[in-house]
Amino acid sequence: MSTSQTKRDYSLTGPENRRAQERGLAAAEWYETPIPRKRLKELMKRKDGPAIRDTIVWLVLLTGAGIAAYRSWGTWWAVPAFFVYGLLYASPGDSRWHECGHGTAFKTSWMNEVVYQFSSFLVLRPATPWRWSHARHHTDTYVVGRDPEIHQPRPPVWRIIIMQFAHLYGGPRDIKRMFMHAFGVIDKEEKEFIPETEYRKTFWESRAYVVIFAIVIAACLYTSSILPAMFIVLPSFYGACLMVVFGMIQHLGLHEDVLDHRLNTRTVYMNPVFRFLYWNMNYHIEHHMFPMVPYHALAALHEEMKGDCPKPNRSTWEAFSEVIRALLKQRKDRDYTIRRELPPTAQPYQYGPSEVSRVRGGTETTTA
Amino acid sequence: MAQDENWLEACAADDIDEEDVIRFDYEDRSFAIYRSEDSEYFATDGHCTHEKVHLANGFVMGKIIECPKHNGRFDYTTGAVKKAPACVDLKTYPVKVEAGKVYIRIG
Numbered sequence: 001m002s003t004s005q006t007k008r009d010y011s012l013t014g015p016e017n018r019r020a021q022e023r024g025l026a027a028a029e030w031y032e033t034p035i036p037r038k039r040l041k042e043l044m045k046r047k048d049g050p051a052i053r054d055t056i057v058w059l060v061l062l063t064g065a066g067i068a069a070y071r072s073w074g075t076w077w078a079v080p081a082f083f084v085y086g087l088l089y090a091s092p093g094d095s096r097w098h099e100c101g102h103g104t105a106f107k108t109s110w111m112n113e114v115v116y117q118f119s120s121f122l123v124l125r126p127a128t129p130w131r132w133s134h135a136r137h138h139t140d141t142y143v144v145g146r147d148p149e150i151h152q153p154r155p156p157v158w159r160i161i162i163m164q165f166a167h168l169y170g171g172p173r174d175i176k177r178m179f180m181h182a183f184g185v186i187d188k189e190e191k192e193f194i195p196e197t198e199y200r201k202t203f204w205e206s207r208a209y210v211v212i213f214a215i216v217i218a219a220c221l222y223t224s225s226i227l228p229a230m231f232i233v234l235p236s237f238y239g240a241c242l243m244v245v246f247g248m249i250q251h252l253g254l255h256e257d258v259l260d261h262r263l264n265t266r267t268v269y270m271n272p273v274f275r276f277l278y279w280n281m282n283y284h285i286e287h288h289m290f291p292m293v294p295y296h297a298l299a300a301l302h303e304e305m306k307g308d309c310p311k312p313n314r315s316t317w318e319a320f321s322e323v324i325r326a327l328l329k330q331r332k333d334r335d336y337t338i339r340r341e342l343p344p345t346a347q348p349y350q351y352g353p354s355e356v357s358r359v360r361g362g363t364e365t366t367t368a
Numbered sequence: 369m370a371q372d373e374n375w376l377e378a379c380a381a382d383d384i385d386e387e388d389v390i391r392f393d394y395e396d397r398s399f400a401i402y403r404s405e406d407s408e409y410f411a412t413d414g415h416c417t418h419e420k421v422h423l424a425n426g427f428v429m430g431k432i433i434e435c436p437k438h439n440g441r442f443d444y445t446t447g448a449v450k451k452a453p454a455c456v457d458l459k460t461y462p463v464k465v466e467a468g469k470v471y472i473r474i475g
Contacts, residue, residue, distance in 0.1 A: 037388075041427065198452070
């Protein structure tokens, strides 16, 4: 663990990338909780039923909220109605994008792909680049210079955090990239993780997004109203707040540059409504350690793993306030890291690639 | 480990469940040995061609092996890529079963 107060370069094209490779942190072997093979196979088993049910429920709720929002347009009731519509658009959009990107939500491949493409547009993420970005995130989770999805650097940039609650940092960045892709341009950072064979697909997906944007803008001009955009595109911004909370509690405040998801990832107990919206990604240590276990089996996986993991946060609020406290401390001490005790039944933490770095109890922080 | 004209004894046939995979290491190389639903045996290189993740921890569905990390998929009977992020085919190896033992030829 670095003790330097020097600001690190979190880009994928800077010196930290090579440093991570030299330290054996890139594409490394990560710690895995031992689970009997037979049980793991049961947990990895794919089903269509739960995801079909949840997708129907989601779309019915979204349609219902949309009708209520449409009918209330022009009254003050439109404010809560569109707020609910936005939450149902962006938060499940994000979680369905995520889970279908892993290819585990449905057993049937084309169903994963259809919902992946649909939800990628809802959250304005170019589908193919983000698929590859997320693959890298799983390979090198919170390894500086390698992971393109580190939510915040140390110290955090509060301007970006606040902007993100209305998707005003990531949204414009992804829209800019979408237009670049539509014109056949891939930026330097994306070239780090998208293979050239995927460029053509990237360009055509972005062109489809641009066409949808053009239709929405034309509809707004034709009706002389912002209403069409309130249903398509803008909910990604005004409905983003819960998605941001879910995203922030996944990893922030925990370790960087380690090879054990128990050190850099947070599992949080959530209420059933949030678990539905988030598709059980509150079991985030479990998801990172065994990403091919579908969302509907994560609660059962948690039961298998909990004796080997630190205690989960007891609520979304507890996790979020823990993150905010950690980020505030990192303003003055960029190395501030939340340290979690392991239960006596757990295997020691794996801080780095060598045996020397394995330390029991989580109270020391040596690295290889 | 029995060796005969580059045939290596990898495991007992019963060591692998139907529709499953196990790891077999030999010297500095690593392989994945598969048993299909029909109790046919196959062998491929052990690591996914996308990144160094061992396929023996993956999930077997019919003739498909899925990488446990990124959902890359291969037909383990031919080594052909079936799903990104894997882009390069897996190398396959001849397999025979004799007297309840699985042998692979890596030469």
